[in-house]
Amino acid sequence: MSRFFGTPDTVRVGQPFIDRRELHELHVHRPLQAGISGTRAEGADSIVVSGGYVDDEDHGDWIIYTGHGGNDSNTRRQIDHQSIDAPGNAGLITSRAEGLPVRVIRGRHSGSPYAPLSGYVYAGLFEVTDYWIRRGRDGFDIVRFKLDRLPEQAPLVTREAPDPDPAYATTTVSRRIRDTALSREIKKIYEHHCQICDEVIPGADGRAYSEGAHVKPLGRPHIGKDSLDNLLCLCPNHHTELDLGGMVILDNFSVARTLDLKPFAEVAFKRHHRLDLENARYQRRFWTREASAASP
Ligand SMILES: [Zn+2]
Numbered sequence: 690m691s692r693f694f695g696t697p698d699t700v701r702v703g704q705p706f707i708d709r710r711e712l713h714e715l716h717v718h719r720p721l722q723a724g725i726s727g728t729r730a731e732g733a734d735s736i737v738v739s740g741g742y743v744d745d746e747d748h749g750d751w752i753i754y755t756g757h758g759g760n761d762s763n764t765r766r767q768i769d770h771q772s773i774d775a776p777g778n779a780g781l782i783t784s785r786a787e788g789l790p791v792r793v794i795r796g797r798h799s800g801s802p803y804a805p806l807s808g809y810v811y812a813g814l815f816e817v818t819d820y821w822i823r824r825g826r827d828g829f830d831i832v833r834f835k836l837d838r839l840p841e842q843a844p845l846v847t848r849e850a851p852d853p854d855p856a857y858a859t860t861t862v863s864r865r866i867r868d869t870a871l872s873r874e875i876k877k878i879y880e881h882h883c884q885i886c887d888e889v890i891p892g893a894d895g896r897a898y899s900e901g902a903h904v905k906p907l908g909r910p911h912i913g914k915d916s917l918d919n920l921l922c923l924c925p926n927h928h929t930e931l932d933l934g935g936m937v938i939l940d941n942f943s944v945a946r947t948l949d950l951k952p953f954a955e956v957a958f959k960r961h962h963r964l965d966l967e968n969a970r971y972q973r974r975f976w977t978r979e980a981s982a983a984s985p
Pocket of ligand 1: 883884885886887888923924925926927
């Protein structure tokens, strides 16, 4: 079975689990021992935060997570250096590079107000936003990951407010999963070249970074489709500019500033990929209307 990214349909945010066996059987966290489920090639799909490392930090919707390796399971102290090449650590780095969502499970040991009093609790999907290596409290190099909780999920579970409304949980989260699969596809088609400026952003390890941008936004009130004819591969600057409404796409697929509608670049297309003009028109109408409403 291939690695599954996202929240399984049968699981909701805040759901409690008795033990690692149950997490395994419900496909929330497959390994029975390892804290990170993942490989360099596929990315990491889940982690368990259980306070096994003295350097972990849990801030609720963001966490600093220590990678694996070099830890004495009895004393919970570091006895050796960690490496970014260890499979789980390399998996989290791949998840960051490819924007894959990571399921976070909190165990009772984690000593945070978000940790359950017993067993485990599913905390929802997070994205890996940063990682670095530093000297840990025990004097060895550790790999640290920053994970931020993805928006549009049921509220966080704390000991004061357990068990959120289950009806809230599933639809928006599964939308993000589809989003990820198609985003990967669009990035692959363009080999991470921005369709507007052609830039490719290289990471430290040589892997390129780009973003899948929905032209007609997915969320309310727009309800755009998650489909390739509503997606562009963009650099972060042009993605942001599109989302903020600073630029619009014209009928001839050139891009223009929203304020004066003067074209400044063309959207480059490859192979059989095409943008549905209706999505471009929606985005343009929405933002030109906003702009004229804002001007005196
Ligand atoms: Zn660009």
